[in-house]
Amino acid sequence: MGRKKKGRPVSGILVLNKPLGLSSNQVLQKVKWLFQAQKAGHTGALDPQASGVLPICLGEATKFSQLLLDSDKGYDTTAKLGEIRSTGDAEGEVIKTADVPELSGAQVEAVLKNFRGDVVQVPPMFSALKLDGKPLYELARNGMTAEEAQAIAEKKRRTIQIHELTLNDQRSDELDLSVRCSKGTYIRTLVEDIGNEIGSGAYVSMLHRTHSGPYHSGQMITLEELETLAEEGGTEELDKLLLPPETALPDSWPVIELSRVEAEKILQGQAVSTGLTEAPSVQLWAAESGRKQLIGIGRIERGGIRPQRLLQVSLLAD
Helix, strand or coil, X not given: CCCCCCCECCCEEEEEEECXXXXXXXXXXXXXXXXXXXXXXXXXXXXXXXXXXXXXXXXXXXXXXXXXXXXCEEEEEEEEECEEECCCECCCCEEEECCCCCCCHHHHHHHHHHXXXXXXXXXXXCCCCEECCEEHHHHXXXXXXXXXXXXXXXXXXXXXXXXEEEEEEEECCEEEEEEEECXXXXXXXXXXXXXXXXXXXXXXXXEEEEEECCEXXXXXXXXXXXXXXXXXXXXXXXXCCCECHHHHCCCCCCEEEECHHHHHHHHCCCCCECCCCCEEEEEEEEEECCEEEEEEEEEEECCEEEEEEECCCCCCCC
């Protein structure tokens, strides 16, 4: 007989404002404890020195975590010109300084246009990417030479997409930027590359995530607010903050409405046909008497539904 899971079987998505100074995992464990949840997972780590949107999936919503990991992200950041730092942010050691040229807005824009669209990035050594099972930041902290570190980072070179890159404000040695980008984009690397193009070098002095997939900063709640609600109203009040799992699904995916009988077949692993011939991703909903209930996601192959992620649900009573 299996061990009983600790915690409540609560499901949903919390849009948290990750505070500065804590790792994404530290924040995740705190939220899981406050909700007394059986299962929790975040959807894309933020550096301890970064703040902002960190969607946290609880319970059955964790089955959609990969969708959010793969989604586009949005950031506000400040590029500090005139210095290159070992980590690409304010925590690192200064390894090079340079004079900052006087720049007009038009000159900055001429640089930024080179970093829109498809961009090749070499990830920073102080990142969670792995080589031979070891995170790059561990290798970077074990006394590796700059040449060795660069050679390893080069092996992880990849193409990312910068959908939007906007100059919001400009000071003598700082640029305030907004970025909308694909998954896997390193803002530290982007800022360093912009600084190198300008000729002064640069590092990230502020980083705040504004979007993660469909979620945005207007939906965020802080850890302090969670703690206050937990103290005053317990988990009942906390649960009111959770967004349903279906909010993680792209609106562009076709919706397949199933009868109760068809939904039961899908949940039991049986074949069900549909009017569509092919579709790479679909939402699967049980629809009965004007009510709808998400049961999972899948794809359509040769007219048949192929489930990919099914939720543990009790179908609505007739």
